[in-house]
Amino acid sequence: MDEESIAIIIKTLKHEKIDLVVTLPEEPTSPLTEEIRRDPYFTSVTVAGEGHGISLCAGASLSGRRCVFVTGIAGLLVGAWSLAQMGVLYGIPVLILASYRGDIADHSGISGAQLFMFQQIGEPLLNALRIPYKVVDKKSDLERRIVDGHSACQGFGTPLVLLLTGDVLWSNDSTA
């Protein structure tokens, strides 16, 4: 993720008064979470597992603290149990920004077999969990998608995922 995407995301989170950012660092979004960690506006929590990271966001969100969970497709897989509990069972709004690992724009160093697994399972998992999601692959859409996603997850009463890919995530080497 490049500086322009990072700047848009940070500006939009502040506009939305989202000041609690929860993450388990992963490669493409780590420049974003590092920048957030340095910004005194945010309370940044680095979790040791995505399951309790999602539960943490649910507890905070339901209690009135605006927050976002930053992860990747693997984090959604690991956190599926908590997503099912907080989403299907309780309908708690949690905004999630997830790098779309395994999208055809993913030029990171992990194996093609691993990427293919993410590509095959990511979106079907979200559909199975009845979690709305939107693929965001253009920087020009990023601000609007975050604002709309935040509003929609609160209005719908559900976790909601923005899958970041294309020039939002892979600006320098993307073919998307």
Next chain:
Amino acid sequence: MVKRFDCLKLLASWMDEHMLTVTSRGGNAREWAHLRPGGANFHSLNLGTCLGFALGVSLAFPRRKVIAIDSDGSLLLDTSALVTVAEVNPPNLLILVFDNQSYANMGATATARAADLEKMAEGAGIKKTGTITTLEEFGTVVRKAFDAQELAFYVVKAAPGRERVKVDSRFIHGRPMLENFVTVVRNHPDYRGGFTPAKE
């Protein structure tokens, strides 16, 4: 070993109306709902989700005591939460793990076996930890932690079984319980806003 209900009865007598609680499923939820029918209580979180949820509540209400009433089986499903809790170190969070050494709803099924849950919490970096084996200890040690502004974690060795209590089951599970929690929280003097429930 202690009787969980006796400990919870003591705990309920210490609570003020603005404190918040989060419980795991089963006897923890039923007994606590009976003892503290009002107030901000989120009940019946499923295995592995209680501690993370309580941490989130503690970050939303930093000036209020938040109590996680968890169980051994639930904690074991996501012990990595201990690492996160230790690093965040919220001074308003008190964690009580009632350890009956079984998945009680299914009868005698082993949970931690030879593992020491207190040492796991200590090893994760939580500075104030303990294991409670008598009601007297609960009344003194846990009370002190309850009054302090410091993250604390206690394993309470509890006898299997649950107290037969009257409780309206609708308010310890699912959406009715959640709506009750939201209503109380939205009227809390420290509420910062942010949650808009879905329209029916």
